[in-house]
Amino acid sequence: MTAFALYYARSAREAAREARKAVRKANASEALDRIGDTANLLQACVENDLQHEAVVRARDLVSDVSRYKLRYDRFLDTNSKTRLDEARGQISVISRSLATRGVPATPAEKNRLLRICHEEVVTVLNEESARIVAAIEKEDE
Amino acid sequence: MPNYDSVIDKLVEKSEAGALPWKPTFNENTFLVALEGEVTFEVTRLEDGGFEFTMKDKDGKKIIDINCHNVPHYAEAYVEDDRYYDKIKRLFEVARVIGLEVDKKLNIAESLLDKL
Numbered sequence: 001m002t003a004f005a006l007y008y009a010r011s012a013r014e015a016a017r018e019a020r021k022a023v024r025k026a027n028a029s030e031a032l033d034r035i036g037d038t039a040n041l042l043q044a045c046v047e048n049d050l051q052h053e054a055v056v057r058a059r060d061l062v063s064d065v066s067r068y069k070l071r072y073d074r075f076l077d078t079n080s081k082t083r084l085d086e087a088r089g090q091i092s093v094i095s096r097s098l099a100t101r102g103v104p105a106t107p108a109e110k111n112r113l114l115r116i117c118h119e120e121v122v123t124v125l126n127e128e129s130a131r132i133v134a135a136i137e138k139e140d141e
Numbered sequence: 142m143p144n145y146d147s148v149i150d151k152l153v154e155k156s157e158a159g160a161l162p163w164k165p166t167f168n169e170n171t172f173l174v175a176l177e178g179e180v181t182f183e184v185t186r187l188e189d190g191g192f193e194f195t196m197k198d199k200d201g202k203k204i205i206d207i208n209c210h211n212v213p214h215y216a217e218a219y220v221e222d223d224r225y226y227d228k229i230k231r232l233f234e235v236a237r238v239i240g241l242e243v244d245k246k247l248n249i250a251e252s253l254l255d256k257l
Contacts, residue, residue, distance in 0.1 A: 062201070069199075081177070085181045086164065086175045089166070093167050093168050093171050093183075097167055112167065116166070116167050
């Protein structure tokens with residue numbers, strides 16, 4: 001093999017590695033965007049008193065968090081897994097409450113539900129996603 | 142039916158020792174705690190005075206699901222889960238105290254009252 005061929009083989013390998021890294025990072029961001037969209041839909045349903053739709057979205061969110069945890073398991077440390085379990089638990093309680101009691105009647109209760117959704121789920125997932133992207137970058141260095 | 146006494150006893154013991162960070166939820170009568178990304182415990186006081194206790198695994202599957210009421214064992218309405226009533230009631234109370242930071246708030250209330 002000539003030095004010329006070796007050089008191109010290395011470049012191709014490098015390009016393939018970069019492409020893989022970009023795809024993994026894009027996938028992690030895409031998965032998070034999807035969860036963010038579901039959380040926004042849930043918020044809209046609660047604000048518009050759409051009980052049935054809100055229950056479906058809350059259940060979607062529980063499934064999304066489970067899938068997310070499973071998919072990025074190897075990038076998550078114990079603390080991250082615990083936070084995701086707590087987030088799933090919080091949404092699960094909201095889901096059951098929406099199913100049995102309906103959308104909260106008072107603005108204060110609605111705000112409390114939306115605050116929990118935001119603080120305990122969306123914020124946690126944002127932080128964990130940033131960690132996952134950083135871990136993917138670090139792994140490929 | 143598996144015996145859940147051992148895990149519930151340990152949960153109560155560790156909770157009373159302050160080792161478990163129980164958290165409040167949207168339902169004011171439900172508290173949860175996740176451990177090491179492996180298991181999640183949830184305890185709820187039901188509207189009919191009973192209690193519900195669940196343990197889920199890391200995939201969110203229910204491993205323990207107890208629904209108990211204060212029914213004596215000789216009563217016709219007695220079901221197997223009711224034997225856990227006293228323990229789950231105690232667990233709920235300690236989870237509530239931790240989750241709502243009851244001790245801290247009582248101290249604040251006492252301090253404020255002392256100032257009057």
